[in-house]
Amino acid sequence: MEARQVLSPSKKGKLIPMLQQIQERFGYLPEEEMVKVAQLCGVTESKVFGAASFYAQFRFTPIGRNRVMVCRGTACHVQGAPQIMETIERELSIKEGQTTPDLEYTLESVACIGCCALAPCIMINNKDVHGRLTPQKVTEIFATPKREAQDAS
Amino acid sequence: MTNPVSDVSGAGAILVTGSNPTENHPVIGYRIREAVRTGARLIVADPRRIPLVDVADVHLQFKPGTDIALFNGLAHVIIKEELEDKEYVENRTQGFKYLKQIVAKYTPEYVSAITGVPAKDIVTAARLFAQADSGAIVYCMGVTQHTCGTENVVALTNLSLLTGNLGKPHAGMNPLRGQNNVQGACDMGCLPNVFSGYQPVHSDRDTGTYWRRLTKERQLEQVGVGFIRPASPGETITSIEFNQPVPVDSVSDTIRAKFSRAWGVELSDVPGRTIAEMFHYFPHRRSRIMYIMGENPVLTSPQAELVREALEDMDFVVVQDIFLNETAQYADVVLPAASFAEKEGTFINTERRVQRIHRAIKPRGNSRPDWEILQELARRFGLNWNYSSPEDIWNEVRELTPHYFLGMTYERLEKEGGLQWPCPAIDHAGTPILHKGKFARGIGQFSTVEYRPQAADTSGGVTEEYPFILTTARKLYQYHTRTMTGKTDGLNYLLDEERMQINPRDVQALKLTPEDMVRVTSRRGSLETKIEITDCVPPGIVCMSFHFAEPRVNVITDPAVCNMSVASGVKVSAVRIEKI
């Protein structure tokens, strides 16, 4: 029965790559863009949302200017990642998955950055890795830019 | 429908044209989507982006009124690529060589120029349809409600014949009837020229209309007024080689005699008026007394203003209905009828299936089932009617229409979940698929039709003054004139007002905002409406439904009729749109 279904690889297979491109451009998936993807891929909007919301990569709200990703890999966990997350949450006054009201920071966790030797570690804006962290070091990382942001506002 | 509804599910390819099943025949819409899911190829030929387009392989978005060119174009590709069912064409049809000649010039490029459909889509669609194991054609008013409606059907039938799709499962020509018993009304003889089972009343069973037969020479004076367009020589009918009328004088005489004997009355052979003729443009050609049972022509007829005038002008109007509808306002007497849930009887659905309905509750107040009212009246006219139940009436229908219904007793209908006509004997299983093995007339006739552009001065002709084409449609959440759906709060909640569909590009060009009202003016009349901005309609085309009393789209539609079927060409009207 499953073999009989007529599937068209050309259109539907582009769904996730298209969503990735959109997120690349907007930082999240705006609703109108998802509707467009549905039309282009020949699926319904609910399917697009169903797929998008299934994958950790996609977001539905605008993202902060600085994206903080806390590694939740095993090595990081046993070296104290939960404390690191808590400290950042306290420093930024947001919870995991949220964005600060001034759109300065978005705090996320990530399955594994892959720097297990540097555990526990975080990555900011997909490039700056801070490793072998302690709560104290975290406070220092967020102290400076936060103050700048406050000054600016 | 030549084939049953359930047949759609297994079709190899489906061509849907001039029909929006998911809104107007939703359950058939489910079947089509189901077919697509299990591998059917779907071709949608429609000026609008109807919901089915979402699952279609090809959407042939042609300009309204260019149906014939498109269908001939498909035939052209099929013949050119030798995709026709050669054995079928050879053994079961005639006239192939004429068709071949006629469609020769309808190359994809030529058709593309007329219809606006990309040439490659025409080729793809033709291949998809012709190469499938079975191809079903599903159509509706979008094909027939044109001044060339019959010719559209002819061109479509050619496709079905070419590909050998008439008379086999999962295929066929499948017009979808809009109302629960429109098929039954026709089958029962509620047409001027036939008794039940299409038994002719008089010899001219062709396109002859009351008016034309009586005053043939005076037709020409009507040219330009456009109420009924005449068949001027060489324009339409004469170029069609379709069902040439057979001389049936002796046949109709015999039939009239049969009914006359059975009913115990003398029967006239004067052709009757069609609906359009009853409300004729000229008062002296109208009927003087109207008996209207369960209809609302004030809303449904094209150029509705004329109908209203005609009704006001008449000597006496009787309306028999379950609600005091818009037409009833013009009645002198209103008779309260029982609804479908309050009586026994049968309906015939679009696939020719006769099915029983049952009385679930008693009639409201003093209302009565229509058949009882009719019997009461008949008796007052001195007719000797003695029906004790709808079953009595049905048995009379069976006896007088044996070739269609003889085998269909109430008992069988009940037990077998309905039967599809013809069912001429008590041991006959009914006929799910027409034309199986053999056509009713013996051999399938290819008929040739040519595309004719809309003249600029006709209602559909687009000019600078009337740059838009207005087409009409129905919507999911309402039904006809809302006499029934308008009584369900939830349906009104989901769709509570008319909004004319218009493409965003036109909106931009006309500098409209979503809240704007517009005035829509045709050569017939004018109305004001809100708009719905949507790319369901292409630029240059606007669409309205006729569900609402206000704005009433039929005040501006074209009442010009098809010369053969006398269906109105409400699908194409040239209009102009102004912001208010």
Add this chain to the structure above:
Amino acid sequence: MPVKTVLLGQGTCCISAGAKQISAALREEIARLDLAGTVQVKHTGCRGFSQIDPVVIIEPEGLLYSEVKVDDAPEIARSLLPQGQPIERLFYRDPVTDRAIPHHRDITFYNNQQRTVLKNCGYIDPEEIDDYLAVGGYQALRKVLSEMTPEQVIDAVKRSGLRGLGGAGFPAGRKWEACRRASRESRVESRESGRETPDSRLQTPDSYVVCNADEGDPGAFQDRSVLEGDPHSVVEGMIIAGYAVGATKGYVYVRAEYPLAVKRLGIAIAEARERGFLGENVLGNGFGFDIEIFQGAGAFVCGESTALTLSLEGARGMPKPLPRPRTTEVGLWGRPTLLNNVKTFANIRWIINKGAEWFASQGTEKSKGTAIFSLTGKITNCGLIEVPMGITLREIIFDIGGGVPGGRTFKAVQTGGPSGGVLPEGLLGTPIDFDSLTAAGSMMGSGGMVVVDEDTCMVDLARYFLDFTQKESCGQCSLCRLGSVQMLEILNAITEGNGRIEDIDLLIELGESVKIGSICGLGQSAPNPVLSTIRYFREEYESHILEKKCPARVCKGLISYIIVSDKCKACMICLRKCPVEAIKGGKNEVHVIDQDNCTRCGVCLSVCPERFGAVEIIPGREVKIHG
């Protein structure tokens, strides 16, 4: 002609440690010293020894400089001058013997390994196809196309005994064979069915080869390292697979979180296409094959074959319940699909080049070849290792990994990530192979190997893994969706001190039900960390529940931070930094933590100067310090 080559690891881990800046600085210095003619700087993948990244290797001497900083660049450049001398201070120091080791071949971390898949990682430039060709790249493909029939290829893979290295260990040859059979049958079928229409003929290849590089296991990074360090070996393996099973199209499903791997793989595919290894006519042989990269959007469950396929099709990656056709029969777009892991494909060229018998001669009776692990956690030598099957856990952890650092005691090793289990010291003799690990209550899985010491709470570790799997549960089946969350809730209660002793049995009952009742491997293995910790460390659960103490001093609800008054120098640092002002005291007044207000965030511990070491964690919450 260069005389010396400087190899600079540029894997994600190396770059995180600053390898990019070092490279730039080094190149600049080399140019400044006019050494460009004699010294070649080559970027390579990671050499696996993450602990000492960034690493610089000087060939042909084989010198290894560890933990290099940008500031070291001028000195390294100078050492490359004809008269230059090795820089001793940058030599790797063995943590056990504290001896400086100049050459990489002498480092125990490396010389106890047996590198096949990782052989070229760290030696060749992954962005240069010629580097790969120079080490024999694409020879296997040439051989296959010129000398072997698809059946012979499949036979070789079967005889090699290679098992899928994605975790489950299904024999690769059998999978290939099944896929080839299905592919041939379906080709005949679609021709006969007559349902072919003009466009369907164009769009659907007969079958597909898919490389699973959706390495979602937290703490495993071997697939990434292979793709970053030797992408062509995967491409070559896939082309050979395509030839063998009759596929014309391949996909690499790689995590979007691996941008560098995606980039390098993209370069490798483009280069291979340019050189005729990919395309409509591979090496002029008439066989057509091409590869597309698909970036996985982040769902652990997409490691499961049907979920991965659905994901490629643009749908939710919800695994299809059994019974159902195998992916080799009905896979991507309903076509037969060969799905193998990165490492499985990377092994193919060796099997072809060196022969199935050579491959089969390694490893154990039932598990052939090598295994790759990401060795992390409380381990001295953290990194990526490749070892022959059959080696024991003890050898890996102590001989290669150098044991637990900081004089701490080994407690357990967790293998197989969230699907695996925890093995205590008593099981360190377990040999590494698919069956032995499963028998011990763990699994090979995706190759994560996390060593934990006495400071790791086993309840918390189980909770951690379960938290991961329940977040990654696709939500489709009742047992996985609700059962894993229920178990997590119980574990949360236990770690917060609200556990009941009957919860342990409830966990076992739920765990066993989830194990037998879930649709896919994710659910079926989700209880493993819980069940194995209960099995080996039940007393830790009991002390959480009965004594309200976390012996490893991890679970926040069951520990206390205290300031040891003898050690406190009343320096005010912790007092000022405490976010909730729970530390009382003053200048010259020994500080005390108010236990009622303390949130146990750990700031005081991390700010207390190391030389004082006055803040300590003690198990339990009974401590009340008044005044």
Add this chain to the structure above:
Amino acid sequence: MDKVVLKLDDLEVMANKEDTILQAALDHGIYIPHLCYHPDLKPFGGCRLCVVEIEGRGLTISCKAPVEEGIAVRTEGPEIDKMRRVAAELLIVNHYSECLQCARNTDCKLQDIAAYIGIEEGRLQRLKRTARDLPLDDSNPFFIRDPNKCVLCGICVRTCEEINGVGAIDFAFRGLDTRISTLKDKPIVESRCESCGECVVRCPVGALVPQNMRKPEREVKSICPYCGTGCGIYLGIRGDKIVSARGDRDSVVNKGQLCVKGRFGYHFVNHPDRLTTPLIKRNGVFVEATWDEALDLVTAKFKEAQEKYGPEALAGLSSARVTNEENYLFQKLLRSLGTNSVDHCARL
């Protein structure tokens, strides 16, 4: 159709070759608990309740396992019971279960399962409710969606896709957050939902229920009064009012399916605007009349006009809504009165 013989517990049964074990069991009156299986839909396999054991092969879910010649299937056993009980308990604990206030009370699959398995309060109390409270969606005038009662069987999703092909809803998010959702979880009325109610009919629990539902006291078979498809329906009656309509599963036309108008558009029958007495227009105003008054007037007027203008002056419009019998009588009447001017709106 090919048949196979298999053993279900101790019963030897003959089943169609294409059937699944669950279908074969249900056909033979053997109940296997199930929640996400629906005979109209492709099997899903998510609820895990229909687990059985094929002897010699181990556990499998019966909604997806095909019957085979000679297999012996056990529907109960220690392992099956344990797993099924845990699965059922988890579903029940996370189901918002105010049964007496639920429109689906006594007509609920979860209640059936609970009764079959025998739920023990003590065991339930060991578990925590882990699902969160989510808002209701009552945006559609015809039905209510209550995510707190949803068991994520996916029947609504599959119905929307497989039965009517609309696809207005799908699973969204994952893990415990999984829910049935439109685009961005917006109210259903803002989606492409066509309000056909097919999902409402199939929902095994109270997660989808009709608004203002009233159970009928009896049902009468009929045909839908709307379009020409001619769907078979059962009208639900309570007192002298129609309170529901459902598709006739035996109808070859609609196989139990209906559209929004057919399922929910029956209120016109009960509507107070219905004409209940004949009306005669006097001085431009309608006044109520008796049947005799009205019919006598009609007879007189018809006769008068026919005398004045001839029989052709009379014309009748019949209806595409009334029965065949009535249409037949209508044309019979007009033709008997000497005119063939009878038509209806077939072309509109």
